Amino acid sequence: MGTRQIVPAGGGAGLRLARGERLRIIDIEGGQTGDLMAFSQDGRERLSNGRSFDYGGKIYLSTGDVLWSDRSNPMLTIVEDDVGRHDFLYAPCSLEMYRMQYSVTGYHANCHDNLRSALRALGIEPDSLPNAFNFFMNVEVLADGRLRIVEPRGRAGDSMVLRAEMDLAVALTACPTSSCNGGAAPRPIAYEIPS
Ligand SMILES: [Zn+2]
16 A cells, blocks of 8 residues: 555645556545646646547546546546546636635635646646546536536545556645535545555
């Protein structure tokens, strides 16, 4: 079993995965969401929600489903999933989002900056970020196309495991946006790379 690492509440972390390695993401206290961003280690391929929806034929991804790159290669396969509901539609929360939707005037911690910082430490400096895989985030798509962010399904100790299908630079966050976390203040996320 790999050493358990902590993504601080409202923060981010970066890690590398070799092809075949697995990443376990743990909802320590329950009800906490976060973002997963993946690039190929040379930075040329990025996570693509559109490719993943196309090749998977659905927007709700769980055990057995693949997260694809923008160059149509498999990046990660979900191999275990206690929670069963994740979002891949929403862009990472950002400072602009907090200013427009929450009337924040100063700085506010956000997943976009946390993902960029974590990727920069891995040598990846993208101009812009694609959509992240928003693990444990629960979004309902209504019949008329409207979106509703609802309470996450994760309970304390629930986890999901993803297997790397190529060598990857990965960034994780523990999202600070309370509306994504059932109204609660942000809590940490943990991860392990089982040996
Ligand atoms: Zn966020």
